[in-house]
Amino acid sequence: MxxxxxxxxxxxxxxxxxxxxxxxxxxxxxxxxxxxxxxxxxxxxxxFTNYIKILTDSSWYSGYINSIIYVSINTIISLVTALPAAYAFSRYRFLGDKHMFFWLLTNRMAPAAVFALPFFQLYSSVGLMDTHIAVALAHCLFNVPLAVWILEGFMSGIPKEIDETAFIDGYSFPRFFITIFIPLIRAGVGVTAFFCFMFSWVELLIARTLTVTNAKPIAAIMTRTISATGLDYGLLAAAGMLTIVPGMLVIWFTRNHMAKGFALGRV
Amino acid sequence: MTLTLEWMEWTLPTAIFFSTIFLILVAMTIWQTVAPSIERRGFLPIPTTPGDRLFIGLLGSAYLFLAWLALTDFTLWIMLGIAVVWMIVVMRWG
Amino acid sequence: MEKWENNKAWFLVLPVFIIVAFSSILPIMTVVNYSIQDIWGPGQSIFVGTEWYEEMLADHRLHDALWRQFLFSGLVLLIEMPLGILLALAMPKRGWGVSASLVTMSLPLLIPWNTIGTIWIIFTRPDIGLFGAAVNQLVEFDHTARPLDAWITLMLMEVWHWTPLVTLLAYAGLRAIPEAYYQAAKIDGASTWSTFWYIQLPKMRGVLTIAFLLRFMDSFLIYAEPFVLTGGGPGNSTTFLSIYLVKIALLQFDLGPGGAFSLIYFVIVLLFSYMFYQALQRVGKGEKV
Incomplete structure (x- = not known):
């Protein structure tokens, strides 16, 4: 009962x-x-009028394309830089390792609102305003530390004897890392890619600040619609539904790994 | 694409401030390499290394400065003195 | 696991260091520079010392936003922690229900933050929203006009959005408890309550610490959801720190006050991050999560 x-x-x-x-x-x-x-x-x-309008009007669907472009660039940069770093943190003790790890963590916790203004000035000064790469780089601020954090957790679960055996067998570090180690933690790589994708996908403030038209993300287009007069709720709801779709797809494919990612408390 | 620093609006006081922090970090690194230290327990509630104590000292100083600005009208130089004393206390006995 | 001692590991960390330093140290330095000057154009500025700090520290709107922020984060924790644990205890432990519950539970976590705001606008509007219309049958309710209603709506949204995170973490903690503990409790004839109080809760301490701190930090930085739902209003009743900062720094483009505000905000966050890190270290050293 x-x-x-x-x-x-x-x-x-x-x-x-x-x-x-x-x-x-x-x-x-x-x-x-x-x-x-x-x-x-x-x-x-x-x-399906609302959906058809969004999928045929370029001022709407370009938002999704822009979002997907910078989110993908960001996920790739985050993974490629974080993989070796996470390996270093999980395997070695080195000068300032703990402080470095803490410093990375503070960037995951830092308010985006603090960084939005200097980012705007920084990317204006180097002429990268309103480009996908600017948003992708700016999102590295919180996604790279996150990726290091999650990956470190997964890597610590792999016994060090595997590394030692491989080195005795004459593997060079890059060859060992790419052909043996990364396949061992592919679940972790999947979970990390998933979270990087999500956090870049859901972020609004920095993405909106760094874009004008060419790289404007869907989130910014939606908030613009909200503030406009004569709000079209049907259209807004349809746009909202479409922003959930990528998350739903990914969650379904990673449902088993996800539990493990959450279990490590590293979100 | 050239990286200019004009947008950062540097001033002499902030340049001195960041140079000091940078020099402290370099000095701490050299000290750690020459004479490696281990964690110990002082009056702070957690075991700390010199690096931890430096961070706690600096963060504490930041709060002291803010409190000083919010609560008093005296010159900041007095506060600087207090902060230096605080840093020494934390580094030595923290 | 004993780690190898090798300072060459720095080379592996270097790419991360460079990319994060570019995105983090340069902006923070810039904010410090702004905070002590009055800037009205590129290269046109005068040194004003600590004037902006004094102005921001004495700004009653900042004080209000800060207390509001603490109240909000406090309420969030007060509601989400017990509710999250309760839900975790109710989740099935085996069978097809596990996957189904996990997927359903994670759904709100994966919705973009501005879409969360949009969902709740549509859901709570008195004229077209299911919730708004239903409640308006009983009492008058309008989150765009009355501060209390705006807060209730925001809290509902926040609880709806983030309780699943607490649940998932607590559930992971529960799953890590060996079956033997429960069998021992059964033999001793322990009640459900004492099993929870003496076995489950202590064993979940690690994950719950993480959940507590994550929820605190993220609710402390909240921006997009209230921005979309209430825009900080009615009046200033839901203007939290991030919303107020964005107003000063990006809408009014007041670089000096914005810089001073940013640093005050940053120092507060830094303190909590450090506490979070220390808690993590302890959890890592003690019982495995």
């Missing part, structure tokens, strides 16, 4: 959790006139 009560509670919570998302889905399938005209729990006049 007790078990049942728990499960009922959990199911109710999941219901509450899904309700706001369902409501947005509901709105996204209706036209603005229909939304403002009548209040219904299920869309009776479901239409």
């Amino acid at each position: 007790k078990v049942k009560k728990k499960t009922i509670g959990l199911v109710i919570y999941f219901g509450l959790l899904l309700m706001p998302i369902y409501w947005m889905l509901n709105m996204s399938l209706r036209t603005n006139a229909s939304i403002l005209g009548s209040f219904v729990l299920f869309p009776t006049d479901a239409t």
Whole structure:
């Protein structure tokens, strides 16, 4: 009987959790006139107009493309630089290692609002304003430390004897690292890529500050729409639904690894 | 694409400030290489290395400066003296 | 695991160091420079000493934002920690339910922050929102007009968004407890409550510390969700530190006061980061998470 009560509670919570998302889905399938005209729990006049508009109007869909470009660049930079560093932290003691690790961590914790203004000046001065690479580099501020942190956790789980054996067998460090070590922690690499992707994807303030038109992310386009008069709720809801899709896809593919990532408490 | 430093709006006091911190870090690194130190326990609630104590000292000084600015109208030079004493106390007995 | 002693490991860390230093040290230095000058154009500035600091430290809107921020983070922890633990205890331990619960639970964590705000605008508007309309049947409720309603909406959104993180961490902690502990408790005839209090809670201490600190830090930096949902209003009632800072630094483009504010904010965050790091070190040394 007790078990049942728990499960009922959990199911109710999941219901509450899904309700706001369902409501947005509901709105996204209706036209603005229909939304403002009548209040219904299920869309009776479901239409894909909003989605079609977003996917055909370049001022909308270019936002998704821009976001995906800088997020991908950022994920690659983060992974490539963080992999060797995480190996160093998990295997070696060296001068200032702990302080270095702490300093990296503070950047994960630092308020983006503090960095937005100097970033704007920095990237203006080097002529990188409104480019994808600027946003990708700026997001490294919190994603590289995050990547080091998560990867270090996974690498510490691999016994050092593996490294020693490989070196005795005459493997050079780069060859060992790429052909033996990285395949061993590929789950960790997957989880890390996932979190880098997500955190760059969800960030709004820096991305908005560093872009004007050419690299404007979808998040900034959505907030612009909110402040505009004559708000089109159906369109906004559809745009919102589409921003959830990448997360949903990735979560499904990494559901088993994710639990482990969370278990390490390194999010 | 050239990296100019004009946008950073450097001033002499801030240049001195950051140079001092940089020199302290270099000195600490050399000291650590010449005479490696180990963690110990002082009056601070956690075991610390000299590097930890430097950080705690600097962060503490920052708070002291802010408190001084918020609560008093006296010159900052007095505060600088207090901060130096505080740094020495933390480094020596922390 | 005993680590090798080798300072050449620095070469492996160097790329990370360079890229993060570029994005972190240069901006912080710049902010320090701004904070002691009055700047009205490139190269046009005068030295003003600590004037901006004194101005910001005496700014009652900053004080209000700071207390509001602490109140917000406090409430967040007060609600999310117990709720998260409770949910973790209710999650299934085996079978197909595990995957399903995990995926459902993580869903809000993976939604872009501004979309979270958008979802809740749509959900709580009195005219078109399910929640807004339902509540308005009972009492008048409008988060755009009344500060208390704005706070309730923000808290609901925050709890909805981030409780799953606490749950996932607590769940991971629970899963790490060996079955033998439960069997021993059963033999002793321990009640559910004493099993929780004497076995589960102490064993979860590590992950719960992490959850506590992560939730504190992230709620302390919150920007996008309240910005989208309330824009800091009505009035200034939901203007948190980040929102106020962005207003000064990026909208009014006041470099000096913005710099001073940034550093005050940064020093506060630095203290909490250090506490977080120390807690992590202890967790790492003591019982494995």
